[in-house]
Amino acid sequence: MKRKSFEGNICPVARTLDLIGDWWSLLIIRDALDGVRRFGDFHKSLDIAKNMLSTRLKGLVETGILQLVPASDGSAYKEYVLTEKGRALQTVIVALSQWGGEFLFETDESGSVMVDAQKRKPIRKIQLLSADGRVLAPEDVATRVGGTAERRHA
Template identity: 80%
Template sequence: MKRKSLQGNACPVARTLDLIGDWWSLLIIRDALEGIRRFSDFQKNLDIAKNMLSARLKALVEQGILQTVPAADGGAYKEYVLTERGKALQTVIVALSQWGGEFMYAPGEAGSVMVDAKNRQPIRKIELKAADGRVLAANEVATRFGVEH
């Protein structure tokens, strides 16, 4: 069944999911943020079929999330690196990681946590803040349509 495109939707969440909403794309972006650049390394780390990985990488390049560059070691292979648009998704990946760490593990179950690369301490939980700096609760956030970006 062909997926319906959400490209023209008024909601930015819908448009974003249209672009990167499948789990493979988000996991590829997560790995790219961790420094993975080569097809074979993505394939090994994700344990994804080569044809699936190829299709996802191609789409992420077409969407301006990744770009291909010559291999850093001068080899014949190309590498995939995040564009500025791709790097900007780091906040989304961190938010998903923090939510998953809080709600997807049993007490005492081992998992991973994102840390500050410099001091190796967990990243402070992402908070939603108003323009005046107040921390907002879920019921204090609303959507306003018709706003120009």
């Protein structure tokens, strides 16, 4: 079954999901943010079929999220490195991790926690802030399309 494309959609969320909306792509980006660079290392970490991994990596390269570069050790291999566009997805990965940690684990169940690499302390929970620094709740956010009226999300 062919997946519907959201290319050209006015919603940035729909367009983003069109590029990175499947779980494999997000997990590849997560691993790349953790320093994974080689096909074999992605394969080992994710335990994904090689053909599926190859397809996802190719797509992430084609959309400018990853780039193929010569191996850092000078070998004949190629490595996958996040572009600026790919690195900017770190906030999305952190937000997903924090949401999952809060809502998908039992009280006595431990999971991974993202930490400040230098201080080794958990990072502060991501918050939505207004331009003047106020913390925004879902009912404080609306969507504006061009010059049209705003639509509330709550």
